[in-house]
Amino acid sequence: MEDIIFGRNPVLEALEAGRDINKLVILEGSRDKTLQKIISAAKSKRLVIQFSERKILDRIVEGETHQGVVAYVAAYSYFELEDILAVAKEKEEVPFVIICDEINDPHNLGSIIRTADAVGAHGVIIPKRRSAALNQTVAKTSCGAIEYVKVARVTNIATTIDKLKEMGFWIVGTDMSNQTYYEANLTGSIGVVVGNEGKGMSRLVKEKCDFVVSIPMKGHVDSLNASVASGIVMYEVLRQRTLPKK
Structure with missing residues (x-):
């Protein structure tokens, strides 16, 4: 093809x-x-x-x-979850993955992949159904990052989260909560969940998260674009990972 x-x-x-x-x-x-x-x-x-x-x-x-x-x-090839984890192992880094829960807009997916590359995430996980696929729009929006970030397409996001948690991952969701993203401990093996553009995270996926963080909003709108919101949290993960050890 x-x-x-x-x-x-x-x-x-x-x-x-x-x-x-x-x-x-x-x-x-x-x-x-x-x-x-x-x-x-x-x-x-x-x-x-x-x-x-x-x-x-x-x-x-x-x-x-x-x-x-x-x-x-x-056509772009998809990888397995194990391929993403192998990247972290090869680099001798603590695993960091992005989990997309039904991101339908290819521009959003491309932007998420671009930011994932910028912050050093080891891969992006998307569902096989109800998700934008890897295509030329995703590639262009990612500005070439799609060539370097492995994308795994899985049958069930909730089941994949369970598998990651068994491996020692902490799963953080992005939604309304009492805890802001900069108050949370985002060190260690981390999976950041990005919810659907309109509905946010599905109920089951939200329940699977170890904790949920919010982004403070002071303007007239009450939400951010999915790729923008995820980018803020991804950079907080990077910031906490690169803080000098006391």
């Missing part, structure tokens, strides 16, 4: 990460420095390059912003 990714940074990251690319379509006549870097990298890998008019690239991406480059690639 073939898919496409587009945009300068996502395509460049795919090249540098060694992703299997079948063909590149690049805007003819462009002198953009990043596009020239992509062309040079593609030539060194002996990849097929097709130079085309802008209207052809526009047609391929169906109105999305391509920035002058489209890559035809094999």
Whole structure:
């Protein structure tokens, strides 16, 4: 099965990460420095390059912003939970995973993957049903992070949480609670649950969490975008992990 990714940074990251690319379509006549870097990298890998008019690239991406480059690639592969845990073991780091409970918007999923990479999380877990899949929108929104962050697709999030807890993980949910995210102890093996954009965490998943943290709100709206809220908590995990030991 073939898919496409587009945009300068996502395509460049795919090249540098060694992703299997079948063909590149690049805007003819462009002198953009990043596009020239992509062309040079593609030539060194002996990849097929097709130079085309802008209207052809526009047609391929169906109105999305391509920035002058489209890559035809094999569809993204999913990993197993064990593959994510193996990353932490190889790096000799305490495991840190992000658990997405029915994130339906591919832009949100892409943003979550991007932040997961930035904070050093070892992987992202999504359900097989009622979730955005890994596609070109997710790839573009992640700005190339999808090439480095392993995404596991599991049959049942609640069952997966049980498995993680048996391995010594603490599972933290993001929702309304008396405890703010910066008051919680987020050290140790941690799984951060990100709830659905509209409904938040499902009842069962919320019950499975060891504790739930909230983000203080002082404005006129009472909630944040799922990827923004999860990003705040992810960075608190990173902050606590990097605090100097007393």
